[in-house]
Amino acid sequence: MLHIVILAGGKGERFWPKSTRxxxxxxxxxxxxxTMIQETFARIHPDVPAERIYVVAGPTLRDLILEQLPGLERxxxxxxxxxxxTAPAIGLAAARIGxxxxxxxxxxLSSDHVVEPRGAFLATLHDxxxxxxxxxxxxxxxxxxxxxxxxxxxxxDRRMERYDFEAFSVRRFREKPSQEQARSxxxxxxxxxxxxxxxxRIEALLGxxxxxxxxxxxGLMKIRDAVDTPDEAVILAEEYARFEKTSIDYGIMEKISxxxxxxxxxxxxxxGSWGALTRHLPADERGNVRQGDTALIDSDRNVVVCDDGxxxxxxxxxxxxxxxxxxxxxxxxxxxxxxxxxxxQNMAERPALDRFx
Amino acid sequence: MLHIVILAGGKGERFWPKSTRxxxxxxxxxxxxxTMIQETFARIHPDVPAERIYVVAGPTLRDLILEQLPGLERxxxxxxxxxxxTAPAIGLAAARIGxxxxxxxxxxLSSDHVVEPRGAFLATLHDxxxxxxxxxxxxxxxxxxxxxxxxxxxxxDRRMERYDFEAFSVRRFREKPSQEQARSxxxxxxxxxxxxxxxxRIEALLGxxxxxxxxxxxGLMKIRDAVDTPDEAVILAEEYARFEKTSIDYGIMEKISxxxxxxxxxxxxxxGSWGALTRHLPADERGNVRQGDTALIDSDRNVVVCDDGxxxxxxxxxxxxxxxxxxxxxxxxxxxxxxxxxxxQNMAERPALDRFx
Numbered sequence: 100m101l102h103i104v105i106l107a108g109g110k111g112e113r114f115w116p117k118s119t120r121x122x123x124x125x126x127x128x129x130x131x132x133x134t135m136i137q138e139t140f141a142r143i144h145p146d147v148p149a150e151r152i153y154v155v156a157g158p159t160l161r162d163l164i165l166e167q168l169p170g171l172e173r174x175x176x177x178x179x180x181x182x183x184x185t186a187p188a189i190g191l192a193a194a195r196i197g198x199x200x201x202x203x204x205x206x207x208l209s210s211d212h213v214v215e216p217r218g219a220f221l222a223t224l225h226d227x228x229x230x231x232x233x234x235x236x237x238x239x240x241x242x243x244x245x246x247x248x249x250x251x252x253x254x255x256d257r258r259m260e261r262y263d264f265e266a267f268s269v270r271r272f273r274e275k276p277s278q279e280q281a282r283s284x285x286x287x288x289x290x291x292x293x294x295x296x297x298x299x300r301i302e303a304l305l306g307x308x309x310x311x312x313x314x315x316x317x318g319l320m321k322i323r324d325a326v327d328t329p330d331e332a333v334i335l336a337e338e339y340a341r342f343e344k345t346s347i348d349y350g351i352m353e354k355i356s357x358x359x360x361x362x363x364x365x366x367x368x369x370x371g372s373w374g375a376l377t378r379h380l381p382a383d384e385r386g387n388v389r390q391g392d393t394a395l396i397d398s399d400r401n402v403v404v405c406d407d408g409x410x411x412x413x414x415x416x417x418x419x420x421x422x423x424x425x426x427x428x429x430x431x432x433x434x435x436x437x438x439x440x441x442x443x444q445n446m447a448e449r450p451a452l453d454r455f456x
Numbered sequence: 457m458l459h460i461v462i463l464a465g466g467k468g469e470r471f472w473p474k475s476t477r478x479x480x481x482x483x484x485x486x487x488x489x490x491t492m493i494q495e496t497f498a499r500i501h502p503d504v505p506a507e508r509i510y511v512v513a514g515p516t517l518r519d520l521i522l523e524q525l526p527g528l529e530r531x532x533x534x535x536x537x538x539x540x541x542t543a544p545a546i547g548l549a550a551a552r553i554g555x556x557x558x559x560x561x562x563x564x565l566s567s568d569h570v571v572e573p574r575g576a577f578l579a580t581l582h583d584x585x586x587x588x589x590x591x592x593x594x595x596x597x598x599x600x601x602x603x604x605x606x607x608x609x610x611x612x613d614r615r616m617e618r619y620d621f622e623a624f625s626v627r628r629f630r631e632k633p634s635q636e637q638a639r640s641x642x643x644x645x646x647x648x649x650x651x652x653x654x655x656x657r658i659e660a661l662l663g664x665x666x667x668x669x670x671x672x673x674x675g676l677m678k679i680r681d682a683v684d685t686p687d688e689a690v691i692l693a694e695e696y697a698r699f700e701k702t703s704i705d706y707g708i709m710e711k712i713s714x715x716x717x718x719x720x721x722x723x724x725x726x727x728g729s730w731g732a733l734t735r736h737l738p739a740d741e742r743g744n745v746r747q748g749d750t751a752l753i754d755s756d757r758n759v760v761v762c763d764d765g766x767x768x769x770x771x772x773x774x775x776x777x778x779x780x781x782x783x784x785x786x787x788x789x790x791x792x793x794x795x796x797x798x799x800x801q802n803m804a805e806r807p808a809l810d811r812f813x
Contacts, residue, residue: 116769394809396799397792408783410812412473414799415789419773423785426765430787432772435754442753442771452751455767 100203101228102301103147104192105139107156107164107210108182112443113372113436116427117404120456125211126163129370130379135211140168142217143208143224153177153196154210155188180339186315186350187342190308194319197301198326204228206298207347212369213379219365226264227298227361234359235307236352237298240267240291241367246281249371251293251348255360265362272353291360294367295348304351311354315342372436373402373420391423402433427455457560458585459658460504461549462496464513464521464567465539469800470729470793473784474761477813482568483520486727487736492568497525499574500565500581510534510553511567512545537696543672543707544699547665551676554658555683561585563655564704569726570736576722583621584655584718591716592664593709594655597624597648598724603638606728608650608705610717622719629710648717651724652705661708668711672699729793730759730777748780759790784812 111124118124125136133141136154144152153175154164164176177192189207196205206224214220227237240253251274255267272293276284284290308316318338325334343350352358368378380388387395391405398413402420405411411423420431431439446452468481475481482493490498493511501509511521512534521533534549546564553562563581571577584594597610608631612624629650633641641647665673675695682691700707709715725735737745744752748762755770761779762768768780777788788796803809 116767392809392812394799394803394806396795396802405785409785410473410783410809411785411787412799412803413787414795415792416776416787419787421785421787423780426767428762428766428768428778428780428785430768430770430773430776430778435772438753438771442751442769445753446751446769449751452749452767455749 100151100200101147101224102196102200102203102205103143103152104177104189104196104205104207105136105152105154105210106185106188106207107136107154107160108179108188109209109211111211113439115439115443116422116424116429116455121159122163123160123211124370126160126167129376130213134167135213135370136164137167139208139210139212139214140170142214142220144170146221150175153192155179155192157182180336183339183342184344185347186308186312186345187339189304189347190312190315190319190342191322191339193301193304193308194323195326197305198323201302203301204231204298205301205304206296208296209294209369212294212296212367214365214367216365219363223264223361223363223365224298226262226266230262230266230359230361231298231300231303234357235299235303235355236357237359237361238269238352239294239296239363239367240360241294241363243285243290243292246278246285247292248275248278248281250369251275251295252284252290253293253360254290255362259359267360267362269356269358269360272348291362292367293348294363295369297347307351307355312343312345312350315345315350318342372439373404373422373431374433374436376402376404400433457508457557458504458581459553459557459560459562460500460509461534461546461553461562461564462493462509462511462567463542463545463564464493464511464517465536465545466566466568468568470796472796472800473779473781473786473812478516479520480517480568481727483517483524486733487570491524492727493521494524496565496567496569496571497527499571499577501527503578507532510549512536512549514539537693540696540699541701542704543665543669543702544696546661546704547669547672547676547699548679548696550658550661550665551680552683554662555680558659560658561588561655562658562661563653565653566651566726569651569653569724571722571724573722576720580621580718580720580722581655583619583623587619587623587716587718588655588657588660591714592656592660592712593714594716594718595626595709596651596653596720596724597717598651598720600642600647600649603635603642604649605632605635605638607726608632608652609641609647610650611647612717612719616716624717624719626713626715626717629705648719649724650705651720652726654704664708664712669700669702669707672702672707675699729796730761730779730788731790731793733759733761757790 111118114124118127126134128134149172155177158178230237254270256270259266322335322338325331377388382388386400389403392410393403394412396414399417403411404422406424409423418433422429468475471481475484483491485491506529510532515535587594611627613627616623679692679695682688734745739745743757746760749767750760751769753771756774759777760768763781766780775790779786
């Protein structure tokens with residue numbers, strides 16, 4: 100059986116001030132009327148029934164998830180005691196689901212990515228379940244249409260002829276490249292964007308964890324064995340606190356060789372910054388992307404996002420991101436939107452500004 | 457007796473969004489804890505007693521004036537039925553005050569200018585009353601300290617030796633100059649900024665109005681004669697509606713020759729734009745002038761004004777004005793702050809945005 104696990108623990112700092120500590124990006128409607136996590140849920144439901152859709156997140160996001168996803172079954176909300184990166188989060192879900200369906204397959208999806216159209220995604224998911232029979236992990240590679248430097252890449256090997264869909268063995272993972280590298284990747288044609296979503300048989304993943312992250316695996320087994328006992332919560336908290344903060348990419352993916360990469364036919368974007376909105380929203384005749392009430396004079400190529408009931412006005416401004424969200428205003432040059440992190444660090448060091456984070 | 461008339465009818469559009477139609481610049485605290493009109497009142501009171509201080513403004517500003525100036529006597533609030541520029545407003549005050557003190561002297565002050573120190577201003581006012589015995593109008597000329605293009609200039613003639621303060625006859629008025637002209641004015645030394653404040657004997661001004669604006673003068677006499685009759689309000693409204701919309705500068709000043717210009721010893725600024733704040737508020741080490749909670753990363757020479765309880769943050773932004781006031785945000789390149797007018801016109805044409813004006 101296929102189980103879907105949606106990772107919803109992301110902090111989404113890059114969309115501050117719309118996203119905040121208490122309401123990260125995945126809970127925001129950035130591109131449609133629905134929030135990113137609602138879009139993610141709707142992408143798979145009801146094709147996958149609710150009893151096999153899970154969400155993993157920390158305790159502070161619990162109420163928000165239940166509010167935004169009324170279709171989610173309460174017991175399928177897997178609460179991590181604290182954020183310790185993706186390897187523990189995915190391991191926890193695998194242990195939980197493996198307890199009731201050890202022979203099952205699991206797909207791990209991000210809660211805040213753009214994926215469309217839905218039909219192509221579901222078809223690829225179907226193919227991935229098939230390929231997962233033959234490998235430890237199946238990953239989704241996105242054909243790049245530009246030399247992006249903000250994504251990791253998958254260098255693929257020869258196409259695997261045994262499938263009637265495009266599947267490749269993986270040569271290696273490449274971290275976010277320089278502009279020059281990215282251009283050569285694009286030219287080469289043998290590089291795909293790593294979308295960070297993947298499919299595996301639960302027993303295969305837990306086996307890989309036992310081999311490459313034995314500490315994590317041992318803890319997960321204790322947690323699994325304590326489910327439905329009086330010590331469940333205590334053991335979960337104790338073991339989880341000991342897990343190394345490691346990503347699944349670093350902890351597992353880069354250490355195993357039997358990975359299959361599917362070349363997907365859908366469009367994907369992690370929408371990792373305010374600037375990325377320009378790839379998904381229509382621009383006016385001067386290249387400005389606008390949401391909400393705005394008034395622009397002599398202004399070009401801006402991203403202007405304004406919350407309900409407010410007005411953002413620009414005079415003589417170009418290539419700038421301006422966001423008004425409640426009592427918070429961000430004005431950021433478009434080519435420096437990665438520095439929002441630096442801004443939030445600066446704010447975190449100033450107690451008077453803590454409430455704006 | 458000296459009577460003070462504070463003109464409070466200005467729209468103050470250039471400080472949108474802090475100033476709005478319902479609360480123009482003179483009612484805003486831009487540079488101190490007190491609003492500009494409160495500073496103006498405090499500059500003359502109690503040296504001039506409250507019974508001889510008047511404020512002229514339209515009916516919509518009445519409550520705001522009484523609220524901000526508790527020291528103002530209610531009957532000294534002169535309400536123009538509608539704004540028709542300065543000649544009718546000053547004429548109305550002159551007619552009203554002249555009815556009870558026809559031999560009196562009147563000083564017309566702006567409600568939204570910076571003037572300091574107070575002592576030097578009061579001394580100049582005293583000198584002006586003396587000089588007003590010998591001329592139709594006495595004006596205040598400010599020695600320029602830079603080639604400003606946003607002010608009108610007074611080209612003065614020889615110094616008048618009969619006074620022990622610096623008084624000059626006026627050669628002519630010069631409109632806002634080009635940058636080049638302004639530089640030559642500054643070098644020449646014979647040009648002073650026109651601060652738009654002046655002093656006159658009431659009968660001298662009404663005489664000049666009779667000669668150069670007979671329609672206005674006739675109407676004012678009817679209005680004066682109707683005071684304390686049952687028809688007072690009707691006649692005021694009827695006559696006022698007929699007055700030409702003319703400034704006192706155009707209607708009177710430029711048509712008479714017996715004007716004395718005092719060279720003042722105080723500092724003056726009309727603070728005509730957001731950028732002008734940099735002349736009055738301290739800047740941080742990167743040249744940013746800030747009010748309220750702000751967080752700046754890699755940003756230089758900005759003017760950032762944020763209302764209470766809010767945060768404005770800048771990343772990689774330079775030479776820009778950013779103002780957050782309630783639900784309104786303005787982001788404006790510093791060298792185009794005169795285009796705010798264009799912005800407000802654009803907004804006025806869009807019914808959905810009318811409420812933000």
